[in-house]
Amino acid sequence: MTYGSAHIWLVIVIVGLGTFLLRFSFLGAIGNRTMPPWVLRLLRYTAVAVLPALSAPLVVFPEATGGQTDPARLAAGIATLSIGMITRNALAAIIGGAGTLAVGLYLS
């Protein structure tokens, strides 16, 4: 790493401060005021929109294989999602997904 300690701490402090401001933004600035129904309707879908959007590229183009689609990781992603949807249980989904990955990597 070519970064000196001062630069590393600069990144830590700015990213830390910026992240806190992102998290505090609405809770801090809007507080108790009510928001229009269409905003609330959009926000209901935040989690089911953001997390799949972050996960899909990691599942289909994993960095561990240099961005090449990997059958074991693809199967593990699909297994995690399917088990989670069927059982409605996050722990079962995690165990099922990790197990699928272990078996897939062992076989490949």
Next chain:
Amino acid sequence: MNNATPSRSRRAAALEASRARALARTPAQSVVHGAIQSLPFLLVIVPFGLLFGVVATNSGLNLAEVMGFTVLVLAGASQFTAVQLMTDHAPIWLVILSSLAVNLRMAMYSASLVPWLGAASGPSRAAVAYALIDQTYVLSIDYFQNTPKLSLPQRLGYFTGTSLVMCGAWILFSMIGATAGRMIPAGIPLDFAIPITFLAMIAPALRSPAHIAAATVAVIVSLFLVGLPAGVGPMIAALLAMATGAAVETVMIRRRGGSAS
């Protein structure tokens, strides 16, 4: 189950019972409940935290710098982004910008908690903001939405419970990873901890056609936009997905004859 009706009514009865239990909890009991419901996610937070400690140390960060990231940023995906880009000798402004882009979703989490926690005191809201990570958010919003009549102290208690376990474990295991991480066998695919956690968190929430439509759009659009700089593609995909979810919900309300405001 030959017939859907008894199963549906059984599920509804179970939901009613869990709501009644939630409403009967004192704030302190809500803290404990939040902590207990976070425990399954330790299975992911623990290896993820260890992994950050190991990766950051191997990239040349010392223990203080690793802990600076973990305590001051407290956001796994963006911490990995920053370390990765610094290792790749990216310019400092790109490191900062990319890491913050990964955390843009936190502003949406913040906004979606306003109806539930917006009435809390300033220091409480600042504390919630500090501990607002994917796991504490998803657990809490699900609990709040399932039992809308919870009091503010009950909601804050539940969030506190999830934060103590999730953020505490993140900090502790990053430190263990940074100090003892070289003992972890190299063959374990810890890289996949991130997508497995995220998928396991959202799958149980895919409970309506609108939720499923939103998630589907998120997946397809984010895959098309992989070429964009870190964090940008997922953000565009998420915004389109949220619009899709809201649109499908509106259509379904109209079809049922309700008025969609």
